Amino acid sequence: MNPKININNFIEIDMNSIIGTGVEIVFIICLFVAIKFVFGRAYKQLIQIPSVKNKKKEVEFIYQNIQIFLTVSCLLLCLLVAGINGWLIYQGKNLIEYQTYLIKNISFNYLLVIGIRVLKILGILILTKWSIPYIKKFITWLTEWAKNVDQITANDASIEKLFEFFKSNFNNIIWLLYVTISAQIMVFPEVIVKYLYISLQIYMIIIMGLLFTKANTTVIETLDAVSKKYSDQRNIVRIYNRLRKLIPLAKRCLEYAIYITTATLVVQKVDFIASLAPYGLLSLQIIGIIFMSRVVQEIGQLLLEEVLLRESDTDDLSKQRRETFLPLFQSCTKYLIYFGTGIAILYTIKIDPTPILAGVGILGLTIGMGAQSLVEDIVAGFFILFENYYLVGDFVEINGVSGFVTGIELRTTRINYEDKNYIIHNRDVKDIVNHSSYSNAVVMLKIPYQVKMSQVNEIIEKVGKKLLENYSEDIIEPTIIEGVEEFSDNQILIEVVTQVKPGKHLIIQKVLGIMIKEAFEEANIELRVVNHITLSNDQPIPIFLKPLRVKLRKNQ
Template sequence: MDLLIILAEVSFVIFIFLFVNWLLGRVFKLFLKNSVVKSDGRSLKTLRRNIIGLLILTCLVLCILIVGANGFLIYRGENLQQYTLLLIKRIPSGFWVTLGIGCAQSIGTLILAAIALKFVRYWLKVANIRAKNIEQNTADDQSIDTFFNNLNNIITAGIWLWAVIWCSKFLKVPVVVSEYLYILLRIYLIIAVGLLIPKAITAIIDSLDALSIRYSSPDNLLRFYDRLRHLIPFLKRCLEFVIYICVATLVIQQVQSIANIAVFGPRIVKIVGIIFISRVLFEVVYLLVEEVLFKDQNLNEIQTSRRLTLVPLIRSFLQYLVYFGATVSILYILDINPAPILAGAGILGIAVGFGAQTLINDIVCGFFILFENYYLVGDYIQAGKAEEKLVEGIVEAIELRVTRIRHPNGQLQIIRNGDIGSITNYSKQYIFAVVEVSVPYDSNLTHVYKVIESVGEQLKANEPDVLEPTQVDGVESLGESNLLLRTLTKVKPGKHLHIQRLLRKIFTDALVREEITIPLRIETSEP
């Protein structure tokens, strides 16, 4: 009989251990299923192994103490059955009643939690299906599935934690345990919901993005959406950062010892909001400027070039203005008076200005280039100082400090406005496409002239870029075995290279057709 009593007590301790182990396993399984903490799965598994090890050690110690205590009682000659019954009788009867009611209430709470989870999962499944079918949404359904799966895991873990808290109350567990469980539940829900919101926002933004693209047309405001669509990733990052800051602030407020740090959260949120609004404001104003400048569809080439020249300058000015305003606003949020800083910056700017003469020279030259109309965006120019290598190509942008020129070979050349030097602009009113043709000495020049002029007449009829037919300027030079004829074709600004290449081919075909001997090469003078 004594041995049975000892086995019963040890078995009860082992049963308690197995129940606690099962409960911890369920809790950790819920955590691991939740993508909120899935990235820390290895750490959670390590924590679970450590807790199980501690429980096993505690169970072994208790079993050894039970066996030892009962062995000591047997050694003293005590009757274990009577001794155990006496201990049980000493426990007040109200304790057993309270324990029984608490166990019944706890079992009922767990059953209610399981039933509630069944209903929650069903309605979440219905909501998931309906969300995919709204407006026949073309957005990626995976983001919607991810959102509802995470929401299901969060609600499941929250309900079970709530059930455990109520069970601890029913079983009259010390109040401090319930308080810590409440704090744990609040922190978990704050973090889980806070990390779930970005997924919901992603799904909503993706849906709105798809709908905006579908319903955009040249007749409504959505026609501008495609040009502002690149701001969507920036919007998502800003919203995620704001949510993380809010979550961190709420979590910190739950811990009284560090709650005073939470006052910085709203300030950081305001700073992020100012940065985002500044970026959006800059893009919207820049878009409106382009819309106003190019609204007229009847602009000629010169007007278009002038407006293309103004766009980068306006963009740079707007960028500096908006970011300056954002910086001043951020300083006010941080309770820093910007006036002394701006005054110091002005004095420092004057001091730096004396040493930054090159920068000032570049800016001043940039203004003169614009106001005196030396060249515009789209012009073909050759620029540089005589003692240095000249740059040539099509002007892509004129900024306050530099000019960007695209060489015909494709290289982007960036030259400081102060180093522009002399400028040759091939895009003012007209330009000559100059092609030099070599013919033998024994050629009939009158016939050759007629062939070239005939080619020029044909070219003018077929090419709108040609302003006047090709004319033979005369004999340019006398070679050892050939004559070099110089031809001029008046063309539109910037079209000379294309017409020169076209003329070379046409001249070659025409001379071959007229059985005029062609030297080894056709010499050309490039502008």
């Protein structure tokens, strides 16, 4: 039984123990100072030996390591003595009696075992300290080898960052491993060794996770550079060039996967939160599903383009039809993949999608009843496509609006002309005039009877050649006199026609009218010019010329 002591006796015992602890710490410090002094004197004498002077750096390196080891050992031993004595004082034990009891019961064999253990720790320390510089040199060499092995400079920066990160954290791993092994050699309590190993494993998992994150960037950049180096239009690697837009997504998905894997492995090492580990696997599966759905979407669109836009055995009309249907097929493919991705994610998190789909169906039916205009747009869009009313690239006139068709979507048709974009709902498409083949720029001339037709033909022919030189890309057939439209009292009405590409009729008819007016003025022939435009087989529309200055474009 522990004797009862009053507060005065406790204070007296406590003060004696504290004084004794201080004396022990001072003794330890003095002992290590003396040992360091002896090593210092020995070092000074040793470097005076001629055979040792040649290896002064190596000897100095060993001496510095010994000094560091002695300093650290002194500090640790002082902390150990203070901690043990403090614990004994807290337990109310007489420190002097307890230490005397320990000294009497410690055998020589026990001290020998302790000494051997200390020597083992010291040997491991020297080996660790000696091997670290060589390992760092090997990592440096490995860095240069990795930068040069692929003969690609685009990834050198990422490779250097990767190995520099590994080198900077390698020391921490080595020293934490050394402390753990030393604790095991010294037969520390099992719980201490266990948590030291857990700490080491957690630290290594985190470092490896960060390392893989940086390696992920390096590997992706390397593959990207290699694909650009060896790809052309004749091999399968060209497909990668179409998938390069997925590189940022691939980096993010792999980073998230690495972070989640790292967190899952760390959680598994901690008992009281180990039950959360399965959620990490679910998160990885969801990330994989999202990434693969994006890859499948891009590959699907690529295959559609390869099939629909191939150039072999395809006339212009078929190619135009395929260009029209391509966005529709791509949109349908994209939404089908999104739908499948959502279903796969629901199955992954153990949720039955059947009730959800049923509810969505009912909701969709309800919305459809109130969104008849949307349904009308979609139905009209399908009829426009399958009845071949017009295609992307056609020059059309819809409900009085003229322009090029730039897109046919499920709900709308897009028309563009002279930097004006028109968006027409498919259900509102009523009157359609398709000028997909050509347009006619027509100028109607009233020629006096006294002017010879041969002279008129010569002037029109010269004007037509000049117009063709300046606008060869827009003109399909050269300018001709189509014929006489009317005989009046004092003049005849002739029709001058230039066949142009769809949508180019306005600019050509303006320029043609001015060129004809200037040509007749040079020939001293007075006439009144009336311009008409006809598109395909339409009736001419009279347009009277106003004074206008136009700078003619010349071919480069």
